[in-house]
Amino acid sequence: MPHHRGRRAGSPAHGPAPVVLAVDSGGSGLRVALASEGRTVGAPLVSEEPVRTGPRGIDVGHLLEQLLPMARKLLGDAGSGPPQAVAVGATGFASLGDELRAELPAALRRELGVRRVALAADAVTAYAGALGPRAGAVVAGGTGLIAIGTDLESWRRADGWGHLLGDCGGGAWIGRAGLEAALRTHDGRPGGSARLLARAEELFGPVTGLPGRLYPRTDRAAVLASFAPEVAACAEADPVAADVLRAAARHIAESTAAVCPASGEPRVALTGGLFRMGDPLLVPLEAELRERLPHARRVASEGDPLHGAVRIAAELADGVPALPHDERMLQVRMTEN
Known part of the structure; x- marks a missing residue:
């Protein structure tokens, strides 16, 4: 995966950089990566089972069944605490993402201790991976x-x-x-x-x-x-x-x-x-x-949708992603308490 050096203007001069979690949920399965300063830490984990959709749209329970063990393994292998931010790019988010929007941020805070979550259509993470914050x-x-x-x-x-x-x-x-x-x-x-x-x-x-x-x-x-x-x-x-x-x-x-x-x-x-x-x-x-x-x-594409999720998560850890916010395309949830 191509690497991108994220902004660290607000980070302390010493100590370990915070980690972020990036998720690409597509038609061929689920990929999860840990990153620090915009660079992946170790190899991404992959599930070849696509997340199911049901009467309420994207099945959050099925997503979490796959995502949480993968996230905990990545965090454990890195010796890291809770990720500072998570970005999830999901196929069908624009039209089938109501359950995801309603339930996933609270579940990620409860299970992983994360307080900053970006939810995006997979087309948005593809865009972020290919071009970054450019028109x-x-x-x-x-x-x-x-x-x-x-x-x-x-x-x-x-x-x-x-x-x-x-x-x-x-x-x-x-x-x-x-x-x-x-x-x-x-x-x-x-x-x-x-x-x-x-x-x-x-x-x-x-x-x-x-x-x-x-x-x-x-x-x-x-x-x-x-x-x-x-x-x-x-x-x-x-x-x-x-x-x-x-x-x-x-x-x-x-x-x-x-x-x-x-x-x-x-x-x-x-x-x-x-x-x-x-x-x-x-x-x-x-x-x-x-x-x-x-x-x-x-121009040549700089990276793939997982790389785009890494970029969005790294920007969210520093502040707010630069790409436009939209309820059905790119939504950010932040809770500091």
Whole structure:
């Protein structure tokens, strides 16, 4: 994980620096790190079990079942007292975070003795990890896709609506478009790809059985996204696959433009596994971004969402995080007594 040296203007000149706890709760599981002065202490701990959601949204009890043993081990191994601050970035926080907002700060104070808690959408921790407290836009792409931007006064987000309603240009979207092209060839309809049909049947078996294998699954977005690398692998020799990735690039650039500040020299960064597909996606995407956002500066992502949670927690330990506060995007709770 990249390191970031946090501000220590208000810290004493001598004695150990306070530690903070950073949590990244995402679709692939839970990661927890201890940090001091903005730098991780030891290796993060990882659970591959995603936090459940229920009728009340994100299941706080399930989050705590995983988080508390990991936090106590990290604190014990470091010989540390209570963390001075905790930052939690959670998938679904904006729309499914009511229980988290209502119960988690008090539970963390009771169980870990922490008095400063930042709760954030995982898109916000992705932004903080990629750009820090700077104006701009960040696209987080994996199975899904969301763009988030800020002028440091307020947040704007685009897409992130899930694989049935949006996430346009994300892994599931690309995989679904590639499978549609395969099915078109199977049916004898125009716009199909024999190459993608062959790859689909190598991975999933005869495509006539694909609906029955896909539709009942609760992880169908991940199954669709598993075909996205096949689309990228075929793109050099297959114009249909290349067109799918060019369309994905247009969607991603449109979402980025929707959230990017219109003035100044905002930074734009990409983060997430989607962009490891390389040139077949990145070359058309860079062209689309240059066309839509000529005033923006493309930069490499500095870190991932866990690094962003470390940054937010370190800033909270010193005072108040610099990124804009918003009940559904980034909320800070501080109790000094």
